[in-house]
Amino acid sequence: MELAENKRGNNGGSLVQYLSKHLREYGLLVALIAIMLFFQVVTDGTLLKPVNITNLFLQNSYIIIMALGMLIVIVAGHIDLSVGSVMGFIGALAAVMMVNWGWPVWATIPACLVAGIVIGAWQGYWVAYWKIPAFIVTLAGMLVFRGLSLWLLEGQSVGPFERSFQSLSTGFIPDFTGLGRPNGTALVAGVIAVMLIVWLGLRQRITNRKYGMEEEPAAFFWARTIIVSGALFYVMYKLAGFRGLPNVMISMVVLTLIYAFITENTTLGRRIYALGGNEKAAKLSGIKTERLTFLAFVNMGMLAALAGLIFAARLNTATPKAGFGFELDVIAAVFIGGASMSGGSGKIIGAVVGAFIMGVLNNGMSIMGIGIDYQQVIKGLVLLAAVFFDVYQKNKA
Amino acid sequence: MTSLLEMCAITKEFPGVKALDNVNLTVARGEIHAICGENGAGKSTLMKVLSGVYPAGTYDGEIRYDGQTAQFADINDSEELGIIIIHQELALVPLLSIAENIFLGNERATKGVVDWRETFRMTTDLLDKVGLSEPPGTLVDSLGVGKQQLVEIAKALSKDVKLLILDEPTAALSEHDSQALLDLMLELKAQGVTQIIISHKLNEVRRVADSVTVIRDGATVSTMNTRTDDITEDRIVRDMVGRDMSNRYPPRPHRAGEMLMEVEDWSVWHPEHKDRQVIRNASFRVRAGEVVGIAGLMGSGRTELAMSIFGRSYGQNISGRVKMHGREVDTSTVGRAIESGLAYVTEDRKSLGLILEETIQKNTTLANLPSVSRNGIISEGEETRVAERYRQAMNIRTPSVFQKVMNLSGGNQQKVVLSKWLFSEPEVLILDEPTRGIDVGAKFEIYNIINSLSEQGKGVVMISSEMPELLGMCDRIYVMNEGALVGELSAAEASQERIMSMIVTDVVDEPAMGAAE
Numbered sequence: 001m002e003l004a005e006n007k008r009g010n011n012g013g014s015l016v017q018y019l020s021k022h023l024r025e026y027g028l029l030v031a032l033i034a035i036m037l038f039f040q041v042v043t044d045g046t047l048l049k050p051v052n053i054t055n056l057f058l059q060n061s062y063i064i065i066m067a068l069g070m071l072i073v074i075v076a077g078h079i080d081l082s083v084g085s086v087m088g089f090i091g092a093l094a095a096v097m098m099v100n101w102g103w104p105v106w107a108t109i110p111a112c113l114v115a116g117i118v119i120g121a122w123q124g125y126w127v128a129y130w131k132i133p134a135f136i137v138t139l140a141g142m143l144v145f146r147g148l149s150l151w152l153l154e155g156q157s158v159g160p161f162e163r164s165f166q167s168l169s170t171g172f173i174p175d176f177t178g179l180g181r182p183n184g185t186a187l188v189a190g191v192i193a194v195m196l197i198v199w200l201g202l203r204q205r206i207t208n209r210k211y212g213m214e215e216e217p218a219a220f221f222w223a224r225t226i227i228v229s230g231a232l233f234y235v236m237y238k239l240a241g242f243r244g245l246p247n248v249m250i251s252m253v254v255l256t257l258i259y260a261f262i263t264e265n266t267t268l269g270r271r272i273y274a275l276g277g278n279e280k281a282a283k284l285s286g287i288k289t290e291r292l293t294f295l296a297f298v299n300m301g302m303l304a305a306l307a308g309l310i311f312a313a314r315l316n317t318a319t320p321k322a323g324f325g326f327e328l329d330v331i332a333a334v335f336i337g338g339a340s341m342s343g344g345s346g347k348i349i350g351a352v353v354g355a356f357i358m359g360v361l362n363n364g365m366s367i368m369g370i371g372i373d374y375q376q377v378i379k380g381l382v383l384l385a386a387v388f389f390d391v392y393q394k395n396k397a
Numbered sequence: 398m399t400s401l402l403e404m405c406a407i408t409k410e411f412p413g414v415k416a417l418d419n420v421n422l423t424v425a426r427g428e429i430h431a432i433c434g435e436n437g438a439g440k441s442t443l444m445k446v447l448s449g450v451y452p453a454g455t456y457d458g459e460i461r462y463d464g465q466t467a468q469f470a471d472i473n474d475s476e477e478l479g480i481i482i483i484h485q486e487l488a489l490v491p492l493l494s495i496a497e498n499i500f501l502g503n504e505r506a507t508k509g510v511v512d513w514r515e516t517f518r519m520t521t522d523l524l525d526k527v528g529l530s531e532p533p534g535t536l537v538d539s540l541g542v543g544k545q546q547l548v549e550i551a552k553a554l555s556k557d558v559k560l561l562i563l564d565e566p567t568a569a570l571s572e573h574d575s576q577a578l579l580d581l582m583l584e585l586k587a588q589g590v591t592q593i594i595i596s597h598k599l600n601e602v603r604r605v606a607d608s609v610t611v612i613r614d615g616a617t618v619s620t621m622n623t624r625t626d627d628i629t630e631d632r633i634v635r636d637m638v639g640r641d642m643s644n645r646y647p648p649r650p651h652r653a654g655e656m657l658m659e660v661e662d663w664s665v666w667h668p669e670h671k672d673r674q675v676i677r678n679a680s681f682r683v684r685a686g687e688v689v690g691i692a693g694l695m696g697s698g699r700t701e702l703a704m705s706i707f708g709r710s711y712g713q714n715i716s717g718r719v720k721m722h723g724r725e726v727d728t729s730t731v732g733r734a735i736e737s738g739l740a741y742v743t744e745d746r747k748s749l750g751l752i753l754e755e756t757i758q759k760n761t762t763l764a765n766l767p768s769v770s771r772n773g774i775i776s777e778g779e780e781t782r783v784a785e786r787y788r789q790a791m792n793i794r795t796p797s798v799f800q801k802v803m804n805l806s807g808g809n810q811q812k813v814v815l816s817k818w819l820f821s822e823p824e825v826l827i828l829d830e831p832t833r834g835i836d837v838g839a840k841f842e843i844y845n846i847i848n849s850l851s852e853q854g855k856g857v858v859m860i861s862s863e864m865p866e867l868l869g870m871c872d873r874i875y876v877m878n879e880g881a882l883v884g885e886l887s888a889a890e891a892s893q894e895r896i897m898s899m900i901v902t903d904v905v906d907e908p909a910m911g912a913a914e
């Protein structure tokens with residue numbers, strides 16, 4: 001503390017200093033790329049085949065969607081262990097509604113989302129207004145909703161579903177250009193996305209310069225932008241060679257953008273970070289901390305419900321075991337993405353990259369034929385390594 | 398007297414910074430040696446070098462202890478030789494008993510099995526020595542800060558202490574507890590324990606210290622002997638800040654405009670104990686441009702009064718009225734209190750005032766985010782502009798407003814808290830111990846800020862345990878005792894003696910509220 005004031009003046013400066021300060025952010029991206037390249041090589045190019053890239057999105061969409069909500073819960077200083085059970089329960093509910101009760105798809109989907117919101121509200125109520133630790137409340141929820149899905153399905157699998165419901169997960173955006181293969185929509189979307197990335201990046205740089213904020217050195221900016229846009233366009237190009245853009249990828253991207261915007265640019269988002277950073281100080285600054293906590297769980301419930309629908313649509317059946325253990329993957333993704341256990345820090349984009357790292361590991365190891373036993377060990381060690389890296393960086397600073 | 402400790406030419410460098418530059422410190426056997434200096438002067442760094450927190454080899458210079466060169470690899474090494482530090486932030490485990498805390502890591506045990514009879518017997522002896530009459534099985538949690546401090550000292554005594562170092566021991570103590578602690582220091586001295594006290598409070602230094610070393614900017618400025626040298630507080634202050642501070646409280650013309658805030662019949666009950674009344678029918682008023690003080694001992698209910706008014710952040714069963722401009726307002730949530738024109742700068746800035754992991758910028762705008770946003774979307778540019786404006790106005794010393802507040806010194810942190818509340822555009826600011834734990838120079842700046850608030854026609858309520866500060870700054874002072882406002886003095890009438898006498902003559906039979914303690 002005493003030193004901090006004297007350190008002024010040597011801020012910014014050389015590339016090395018900048019890099020060491022932001023090592024975590026770049027490290028995450030580099031790690032994802034390295035892991036992908038590694039599996040690309042050891043699987044003889046299977047990893048980045050169009051069909052497998054499509055699979056990667058389909059397999060991880062529900063983890064990523066839940067990671068968005070989990071990041072917010074964790075930033076607010078809590079945790080949600082129930083998301084796997086909740087998504088299983090909602091999948092079961094949707095199946096029973098459509099198959100057993102004959103509800104139409106258009107009514108089932110909103111009803112299930114509302115059910116997710118109600119579940120989130122139930123858990124949020126205990127955490128926010130009764131101050132029961134989220135660990136306990138959601139551990140209870142994990143058991144309750146697992147039990148309820150068993151009860152609802154009477155221990156059986158229920159399915160199959162209508163095509164329109166399945167397209168939630170397995171559908172593809174039709175090709176507007178009529179090119180067929182390669183899929184024109186995917187190519188156009190790729191070009192637009194790359195242009196957006198460059199434009200937004202440049203705009204941010206201009207703003208930063210205008211207000212004297214810390215500037216990313218130009219070399220880093222361009223390297224990062226080129227790598228990210230290159231990778232993005234490559235993925236789009238590959239997808240274009242298969243069936244185009246999966247529906248679920250679009251919902252995932254849109255949700256990610258919305259949540260990134262909310263957490264970084266709105267008063268709501270700022271207040272959640274403040275709540276997680278120091279609840280008492282936030283409260284004494286006029287922030288309604290209880291309501292925010294409540295809303296974080298409501299949101300989590302809704303996203304878990306959406307994930308449950310997508311998962312059921314993908315399997316085309318609801319099983320009592322659906323979503324079993326998924327909470328661990330989701331929580332791991334958020335922590336690999338750099339969120340702090342004690343709340344108050346973490347980014348949406350980090351959680352998404354974290355989820356992809358887990359997803360690529362899963363996928364790559366499965367292609368290689370590594371047994372589920374080793375897979376678990378390796379994923380566990382990756383989580384530990386990522387968090388160790390965080391702690392090490394923090395201590396060094 | 399021979400010297401027990403000699404630290405010669407100690408230089409300690411951190412990357413890019415020289416924290417200590419050729420510091421010399423000589424402590425004679427059996428004396429109480431005071432170290433004074435502004436925050437950031439290097440006092441704590443020096444003590445960390447002494448106690449082995451910074452191990453031998455990471456600094457230059459020599460430590461001679463008890464006639465021998467000492468090379469400590471860690472704290473255990475220094476404790477073995479009887480050098481024990483009691484830090485400002487107490488290091489007790491709240492949910493363990495006094496006895497367990499005293500012998501933590503040093504258990505009276507054979508083969509890992511604790512001998513509780515021996516532990517309790519020794520604890521009782523130690524508590525006797527420090528004058529604390531609590532059963533050894535009492536949980537530390539249930540003790541006030543003053544008593545916890547005594548437990549720390551008892552713990553030090555249990556380790557056969559030869560050199561006891563107290564870092565700001567009275568910072569969190571009431572006047573009464575402080576006096577008791579200083580008495581204990583003198584008693585320990587009589588028993589031959591050499592002591593080093595780090596303190597901001599010069600009257601205390603003068604009372605107990607045999608010699609004083611002043612450190613400024615990592616270097617020794619002067620060493621004085623209180624018996625032979627003619628030491629005045631002004632002289633010490635001058636050495637500490639390097640300039641003449643003949644006027645510690647900047648003058649301000651007396652202004653009292655229209656009535657801003659009136660609090661009437663305010664009563665509050667303890668949040669956990671329904672039948673314990675913490676605030677008793679308190680009434681006070683603040684006019685525009687006025688600085689009103691609330692004096693009282695620790696635990697008299699000052700913080701509880703302020704927090705209960707500010708959005709009912711303390712207590713239950715609250716009754717009474719708050720009026721702004723003669724009209725009754727609703728302050729039942731923090732949001733409504735802010736809307737009514739109130740701001741409350743907490744006593745505990747680290748745990749209640751700031752989000753330490755966030756930047757200055759984000760802390761500054763926290764209580765008034767709508768002003769820097771449109772439709773719930775924050776304008777980062779606008780936010781930066783605001784933070785920058787307050788950085789300059791408040792003279793917050795930092796490379797940029799994107800610095801995390803945990804990297805700032807206490808004084809600068811306090812300025813960030815003040816910025817946050819000024820940006821919420823209040824009419825009345827309640828400042829709870831606004832200068833606690835910050836150095837003399839920064840205090841002066843805070844006083845100037847208070848004066849400029851008065852000039853802008855804002856009302857200021859100042860709660861402080863330092864009576865000279867209240868006397869130097871306030872137009873009017875309310876005296877609080879046992880949850881009631883027992884008197885009101887104008888600046889002209891007020892004196893330390895009159896305030897104390899108001900407190901001591903108003904003796905209520907019930908035990909103290911124990912709310913803050």
